[in-house]
Amino acid sequence: MTRPTVGILGAGAMGEIFAHGLLRAGWAPEELALAVRRPERIRELEYAIGALTTLSLVEAAEGRDVLVISVKPRDVPGVLEQIADHVTPHQVVVSIAAGVPISVFEGALPGVPVVRAMPNTPSAVDLGIAAYTVGDAVEEADAQRAEIVLAAVGDTLQVSEDLLDAVTAVSGTGPAYVFLLAEALIEAAIREGLPHHAAEKLVHQTIRGAGELLSTSDKSAFRLRGEVTSPGGTTAAAMHVLEDGGFRALIGNAVRAAASQSRELGEKVSER
Template sequence: MSAQKIGFIGAGKMATALAKGVINSGFAATEDLLASDSFADSRVAFEKQTGSQTTENNLDVLKAADVVILAVKPQVLGDVLTELSKEATAEHLFVSIVAGAQLETLQQAIPVSRHVRVMPNTPAIVQLGAAGFSCGAKATSDDATFVQEMLETVGLALNVPEHLLDVVTGLSGSGPAYVFEMIEALSDGAVLMGLPRTAATQLAAQTLLGAAKMVLETGQHPGALKDAVTSPGGTTIAGLHQLERGGLRGVLMNAVQAATEKSKELGKKS
């Protein structure tokens, strides 16, 4: 169990998911967490789902926590950083999951503290997230280990250079939407061929989940796993032929590229 007190500035869905993960895994105890939010509904939901306390006051969280998770909307981050900078210390580690908030911005706003920037994704809500994180200049190796272990309570977490977080955004940040599209399309195909919608969607979703788990647990290249399913002259190669004709692989590569470029563009604006 972590000896650190963890605070959340913002008690929305992602903050709640991470709080549930650290509690359910035993990484931190319920009483070691505190969250602040200006919206009463968010505070009530956080308390109900985690059992931890909440407050309206951001500085209450700062005073109580060693590690402060910044989980606010990008448009209010500037005001929040200004408020926190008045009482932040060198003992504080700030972990930002705010979209587009660069380490330089965090470090300039609160130069006395250490900072880590995280790009999470929405499946963290069901403890199957895929996150990338980058450490600021003052962050230590212990900070990196702490953040990785904390994020791994809700899925996979990889330490990457900050300039690659835009790629993480294009891949795992936006990726769930691509997968939802694939699940819907596979389900539509099965409905076209006569399978009821509920069964079609369940089978499509479970198929993608199972295939993904095979990649992660076997360590085999996806191409090798694909070949193991593909018999000469069989059903799978016939379906794969249609995917190749439709340019599926190129389309998905283009999607990641487009989302990455958009992330870079938004980062410059922010």
């Protein structure tokens, strides 16, 4: 399948990550169009991406094969209102807005194929994971066009829509859990006497290495952790503190809070 042209509607943090990723994956700037809300963003993005960058959602949307809707959930209804008369069933809409159900898009854009996806920020280094679900009007070729765009910046996974709030809480929010762990580890390393630069280097490479080991090994996280832990050893001492302090329950509560926030955001948008 040839590369679909892409309109990115709302080129903020995630939209820009997608634009850069598509360029890295071989898209030409002329195959992309970006819509922004502030004139100063036009200058920034024209310089950084080199694609058509416009204040007009319609100009960025018209004629593009795939439209990535990457505004905040609360801005989705306004975007849909502006583009509704200009989007055709030959295009595919890919929404990455957290929580906003496919029905909101299908209601505003009758007959237009809609894919709802939840990517994450490691897409900036082509190591993202985007889970997605497809709407009623999506044919095989539409799903492929959406998949090509999502896969440009990482892995993909198809799930049913009812699981997307959980996905949001796990992999969408997930990088923040890891970054918080990194902050806490660096602070702890400094308290133990390590210089700042050494603490950062040790923590960054440890997280990178553990991630790579986990994703490439056929062993589970539990087994890999076991291999670092000998009875009565240093890791065992650390694990006792974390388990006794409720680490697992805390992570569970955090994921639940994120999932419920995702549901709430979606409900608010659906009610409008």
